[in-house]
Amino acid sequence: MEEGKDPIIVTRTNQTRVLPQRLLQLLVLFLVLCFTFSVVSIYMIRFFGINNNSLTNVRPSLLTCNREEVKSLQQSIKPPSNLMHEMSDEELLWRASFVPRVKKFPFERVPKVAFMFLTKGPLPLAPLWERFFKGHEGRYSIYVHSLPSFQPEFASTSVFYKRQIPSKVSEWGKMSMCDAERRLMANALLDMSNEWFVLLSESCIPLYNFTTIYNHISQSKYSFIGAFDDPGPFGRGRYNDHMLPEVNITEWRKGSQWFEINRKLALYIVEDNKFYPKFAEFCKPACYVDEHYFPTMLTIKAPNLLANRSITWVDWSRGGAHPASFGGSDITEEFMKKIFEGHKCSYNGQPSSICFLFARKFSPSALQPLFLLAPKFLGF
Ligand SMILES: *[C@@H]1O[C@H](CO)[C@@H](O)[C@H](O)[C@H]1NC(C)=O
Ligand SMILES: *[C@@H]1O[C@H](CO)[C@@H](O)[C@H](O)[C@H]1NC(C)=O
Numbered sequence: 001m002e003e004g005k006d007p008i009i010v011t012r013t014n015q016t017r018v019l020p021q022r023l024l025q026l027l028v029l030f031l032v033l034c035f036t037f038s039v040v041s042i043y044m045i046r047f048f049g050i051n052n053n054s055l056t057n058v059r060p061s062l063l064t065c066n067r068e069e070v071k072s073l074q075q076s077i078k079p080p081s082n083l084m085h086e087m088s089d090e091e092l093l094w095r096a097s098f099v100p101r102v103k104k105f106p107f108e109r110v111p112k113v114a115f116m117f118l119t120k121g122p123l124p125l126a127p128l129w130e131r132f133f134k135g136h137e138g139r140y141s142i143y144v145h146s147l148p149s150f151q152p153e154f155a156s157t158s159v160f161y162k163r164q165i166p167s168k169v170s171e172w173g174k175m176s177m178c179d180a181e182r183r184l185m186a187n188a189l190l191d192m193s194n195e196w197f198v199l200l201s202e203s204c205i206p207l208y209n210f211t212t213i214y215n216h217i218s219q220s221k222y223s224f225i226g227a228f229d230d231p232g233p234f235g236r237g238r239y240n241d242h243m244l245p246e247v248n249i250t251e252w253r254k255g256s257q258w259f260e261i262n263r264k265l266a267l268y269i270v271e272d273n274k275f276y277p278k279f280a281e282f283c284k285p286a287c288y289v290d291e292h293y294f295p296t297m298l299t300i301k302a303p304n305l306l307a308n309r310s311i312t313w314v315d316w317s318r319g320g321a322h323p324a325s326f327g328g329s330d331i332t333e334e335f336m337k338k339i340f341e342g343h344k345c346s347y348n349g350q351p352s353s354i355c356f357l358f359a360r361k362f363s364p365s366a367l368q369p370l371f372l373l374a375p376k377f378l379g380f
């Protein structure tokens with residue numbers, strides 16, 4: 001029995017010795033063949049060039065396999081045709097934070113102004129905006145964030161048609177409001193041609209024609225966001241020491257949420273994960289986070305790019321916690337004149353009489369008189 005075992009063991013070990021040698025030989029032969037083939041093909045290409053016909057013959061068959069294949073640069077950076085994507089906020093913010101490292105565009109880029117409407121539902125002043133945008137296609141884009149339950153009914157000819165973005169419920173003074181604003185900016189950032197970002201509400205109106213507003217925004221050295229250091233209880237009084245070391249009280253700022261910012265600042269807001277948690281945790285009512293988060297963060301990140309004032313006119317003269325709201329009976333020629341009077345501000349370091357490009361708050365009943373007075377007072 002024992003003697004019978006030995007020969008089996010011997011033949012087995014012989015086989016295992018023989019096999020790797022053959023495999024190794026085959027492998028070496030294969031590698032040599034591969035190498036000569038690639039060397040030969042490289043030289044063939046060098047000497048005879050790429051045969052255009054054979055390439056074009058090959059490509060279509062590849063394309064039919066993969067319909068998503070990108071044919072040109074323009075196509076690869078095209079903004080999504082359907083704004084109602086299925087990305088989560090986390091995915092969206094990450095996607096929106098992509099930045100080209102090469103600053104010179106290899107094509108002609110017409111920079112656009114993104115008009116971002118943060119609304120509850122309908123846009124009662126839409127007809128006025130439609131007239132404002134008419135004839136300026138290619139220099140603006142529109143994004144609307146309304147309550148998720150709201151079903152818009154814009155005609156297919158409207159500038160607001162299919163411009164709604166995926167939304168969530170947002171509450172004034174809470175982080176969900178900043179989330180909605182970040183969502184608007186992130187969606188607008190997906191379009192490479194958007195250079196300036198204006199946040200508006202359903203009660204806002206433009207105060208000049210499109211050309212004037214476009215030029216004013218595009219020629220400004222600074223972004224228009226309200227950011228001031230208020231030493232009182234409603235300013236520094238809302239600061240919380242727990243925000244250190246990210247936010248020092250000397251950097252704490254306050255400002256209205258209705259801003260105009262450029263692409264660089266919008267990217268700071270979208271990519272931020274340093275200040276966000278601090279504000280989410282330590283700025284809760286009576287600290288109204290939508291009045292502090294962006295002004296403070298941008299003051300820390302890019303103080304030299306801020307005009308520190310808002311570009312949206314609002315009337316606080318009536319006092320109280322809310323600014324004045326204007327209805328149909330308020331809109332007279334006198335009132336329209338008053339909006340433009342008595343403002344002094346600095347624009348690119350020079351005194352300017354154009355201090356506000358937009359105004360709030362106008363109720364739906366203001367539409368008719370505004371529509372009639374717009375050609376004379378608003379220039380469109
Ligand atoms: C826009 O308004 C300005 C004055 O604010 C005026 O000079 C200009 O002609 C207007 N442009 C158009 C296209 O109406
Ligand atoms: C806040 O900043 C000021 C200077 O701007 C500095 O003197 C102070 O020490 C800082 N506070 C803290 C707690 O770091």
Ligand SMILES: *[C@@H]1O[C@H](CO)[C@@H](O)[C@H](O)[C@H]1NC(C)=O
Binds near residue numbers: 299306308
């Ligand atoms: C805005 O305020 C910051 C400091 O908070 C300052 O550095 C900047 O110069 C101000 N901008 C203008 C245009 O004055």
